[in-house]
Amino acid sequence: MSAPAVVVTGLGMITPAGGDAESTWKGVCAGISTARPLPELAGLPIDFACTVDGDLAGAVGGRAAYRMGRFTLLGLLAAVEAVADAGHDPATWDGTRVAVVVGTSSGGTASLTEQAALYERRGPGATSPQGVLLTIPNMPAAEIAIRMHATGPSMAPCTACSSGVTALSVARDLLASGACDVAVAGATESLVFPLVMQAFATSGAGARTDGDPAQACRPFAPDRSGLVVGEGAAIMVLEREDDARARGARCRARLAGFGASTDAHHPTRPHPSGRIAEVAARSALREAGWTPEEVQHVNAHGTSTVLNDATEAALIARLYPHRPPVTAPKGVLGHCMGASGAIEAGLTVLSLEHGLVPPVANLDAPDPAFAIDCVTKTTRRVDLRRAVSHSFGFGGHNAVVALERD
Template structure:
């Protein structure tokens, strides 16, 4: 099969803007969760919010005014990724450049704001730009306009599996020769009163209100729920031959992709992990690798009681003792952007030989038997790694990366 590589990446998260600051904080295991002053009055209001994000300064006033925060994150991450890949949009053949982005809640902030205007102030106060700001497809549409990408333009929405779904779909477009370059990833800005209230009401969020920094603690015996987050990550993907022709050293090879549905429950994982296992085995088969070839797994590791145990059992059953981490202990759970951020973390671990710790992991749950990194980064040389993402609706996606 045609080999596809990642030649650039960009990130926005609660750790800050840009890959270097994100990677530094993830490796330091320094949590970003805090009580959210924008959600005062909501009983459970611990989140991981992007600090100091000034859309007008980063994108210009016109672009900032006509885009939702989710799209703004995507634009900033994409700009970094393109520069990292050594590409110049004004010089590329835009008809051969595609975009595949993932999201779960889309323009949640815009919907919240305009609903309030409609019900409290009346229809005449609804923004005339709502129809070109809120629809989910515009996440990819605005990226196409900003960067002159005129090829296939898609938004996939597979809940928390959206990032890897976008990466896998982008790989398929490149293998099919429908594009020469694809920008792929995920973006999410879900920290609205409505969504956070709902997550709190359903018992999905951590209630560690007296210690918000310690709230997201994947695989820990004392974990009590996830911490919602926001952010974005975008990867530049190309065929290996094209990258070589440009003289570019790739970050890694997108070796395999697998996806599945649990078909079990809308918010709880299949307790046997059968859907997750199908996605993992599909990705390994697609990559032409065995379970023993995977030296590292960037786990979904959501910090919820059910998911962490189910995922760890699946890892133990499928793989041959990989080194495991979850970066959600630092960045929280960015829903549709989480898997894209974790794809970047997985590539960085491959490149640096450094696996970041799982923040706040003080005592591993006795039901979890896999080798989870805690405390400090671990040096570990490996040739291939997998990143897992599992979402509401029982949607699963797994990507396998290997060294170029």
């Protein structure tokens, strides 16, 4: 018996381009980087990043907001939007049949670092009684479950920068198995603080600039020089297609297939052949029942680092020789780390809906060594029905999702 089809009925986002899915989409379609200098990073080798504006605690509201780390606040805000977009009311649904699967790469590392500094400077009494809650990586899933009265399965997958796609895959499997009827799934991340920025500078992975930070992230460009750190969250509401249609819900996209693999090569460098990442992509296509030639758009991982872009470009050229249009949202949003896969999958849903592929920011033309068709300068209109989103993470974690519209 085949597994039931699973669809996206709700989408929520909060990113450096905007406080919801619509404004994020518009920002990514504009193709202008959100990177800017930040006072809290002054004096560091990398003093700029892509960050979310606004009072997150105020937006969440209530005293409970002050027990939440920034990554948790971001995830909760995206979840509230997604559930409302799906047309659900958590006050009336059967919470025992609702699962929450929200990934993150590093959890509340920023809060842990802040608490450690307080301990060193002022002693144990200066630390927060909420210190543990501000830090542990399952808190976005936990706080979303509390807010949504969701008492079904709850978990927090971590596969580095592919955590968001991993979370969607786990949620899909829970729905297919009958463990839940609704899944609130995605990922969140907030790592813009001095210790991490210094780490990226020291490792050589972070882009540096003596000019405009908004020009620093250039995925697939000949002169790409490294990633720019971002933050954000994206959450989807997933349901079995038959259930969604029975309640008259809008099916925004179908999760046609997932694939995963592990390079088992190096903690930070991708396997140079890209063949192991290709296994993940082919697995997603096989599960979807597509040939590679049926893929009409690739939302690339596209980090703007020398090795990752070269490896991914070779994979795309080899697997999709018909040259479907490629975009890389990190040029606008920065690398949102554990949240990036969920954000980019959400943007792929929007591309399918709008029939538009956003441009890669700061790119005139891809590196001549890359035989891929990057969208540049402005959006490209395409009659899209099938698309894939690639996510690759430190540790060699590869995850690919295939998405389609009716």
